[in-house]
Amino acid sequence: LTILGLESSCDDTAAAVVRQKDGQAPEILSSVVFGQTELHAAFGGVVPEIAARAHAEKIDICVKQALTQANLTLADIDGIAVTAGPGLIGGVLSGVMCAKGLAAGSGKPLIGVNHLAGHALTPRLTDQIAFPYLMLLVSGGHCQFLLVKGPDDFTRLGGTIDDAPGEAFDKTARLLGLPQPGGPSVEAEALTGDPKRFRFPRPMLDREGCDMSFSGLKTALLRARDQVVAEKSGLSQQDRADLAAGFQAAVRDVLMEKTRRALTLYLSENPTHPTVAVAGGVAANKSIREGLETVSAENGVQFTAPPLALCTDNAAMIAYAGLERFRLGHFDDMTLVARPRWPLDKQAPALLGSGK
Ligand code: ATP
Numbered sequence: 001l002t003i004l005g006l007e008s009s010c011d012d013t014a015a016a017v018v019r020q021k022d023g024q025a026p027e028i029l030s031s032v033v034f035g036q037t038e039l040h041a042a043f044g045g046v047v048p049e050i051a052a053r054a055h056a057e058k059i060d061i062c063v064k065q066a067l068t069q070a071n072l073t074l075a076d077i078d079g080i081a082v083t084a085g086p087g088l089i090g091g092v093l094s095g096v097m098c099a100k101g102l103a104a105g106s107g108k109p110l111i112g113v114n115h116l117a118g119h120a121l122t123p124r125l126t127d128q129i130a131f132p133y134l135m136l137l138v139s140g141g142h143c144q145f146l147l148v149k150g151p152d153d154f155t156r157l158g159g160t161i162d163d164a165p166g167e168a169f170d171k172t173a174r175l176l177g178l179p180q181p182g183g184p185s186v187e188a189e190a191l192t193g194d195p196k197r198f199r200f201p202r203p204m205l206d207r208e209g210c211d212m213s214f215s216g217l218k219t220a221l222l223r224a225r226d227q228v229v230a231e232k233s234g235l236s237q238q239d240r241a242d243l244a245a246g247f248q249a250a251v252r253d254v255l256m257e258k259t260r261r262a263l264t265l266y267l268s269e270n271p272t273h274p275t276v277a278v279a280g281g282v283a284a285n286k287s288i289r290e291g292l293e294t295v296s297a298e299n300g301v302q303f304t305a306p307p308l309a310l311c312t313d314n315a316a317m318i319a320y321a322g323l324e325r326f327r328l329g330h331f332d333d334m335t336l337v338a339r340p341r342w343p344l345d346k347q348a349p350a351l352l353g354s355g356k
């Protein structure tokens, strides 16, 4: 099976070709990503209108490049997968319209993919891990623990009740005067910082279950920054590094502790080869990856994290999720719509035991 994937839900225009032969590991034949960082740089965040226009301008050329790099033409493709949500509606529409055009023109099946399913299935693309696995999906807009039992079977065990960690990294970067996207710049800054100088809150650790909260963290960071600025009439390089390190350590500690709780729920399912996987942009963070690896090792559970380029947005994950849907016979037709919101999960009140 050879699937072309398209992604345009946020600020990356991407196209990729993924192939899986019977009984073999999937292969990424090409993965092209056109970022838009410079377009949004002056605004301190992604501007939806600008993003939508850039996607519409770039998506065709992106698809052409992905096919050329894979050494294929549309005739060699078995299906066209596209992110149909959730995300910024203008961008998602660009991708969906392009994919519909390609499907109509070539007569190949169209497969709508949930962007979050793309992230959550990535460890199967990179490491062929078996269902059921425990997924911590932690990205720019999301943070949730999922019990993944099949390509289309996700049960949410818990997640953030307010901000996503990626968003918190981006806000932290803004508060410290570091460039966007905030994740990589805060991580780089934290390398030379002392994580113990500022003790930031680890919210909700006293509560049962695996729900989390990150909005208080950014308020605490703002207060700590303003206090330093007031005392010293400015932020030194070291202050900035210490604030970044303290923030990152707080996020990591919360994710580690809540992963311990989620693991208990997951292990009660008696998986044969228990595996914890992490995905989404924040999974690119080395310190967080190491923290989750430690928790997995403590519990004798296998841990896997995709390579960095497959943690942040890309179309290989969309092509692969499309491939899994193709195998199940889950196709779409021209009625496929772009959805700004599209929850992936079934809630799991029984597992949570909280009646929520
Ligand atoms: P979603 O997938 O929830 O719709 P998105 O697609 O915008 O959101 P991703 O591309 O998956 O998000 O991830 C981007 C986020 O990941 C940004 O908030 C970015 O700051 C964060 N991020 C990227 N690299 C790192 C890193 N090394 N450390 C921490 N955060 C990171």
Ligand code: FE
Residues within 6 Å of the ligand: 115, 119, 139, 140, 280, 281, 312, 313
């Ligand atoms: Fe994403």
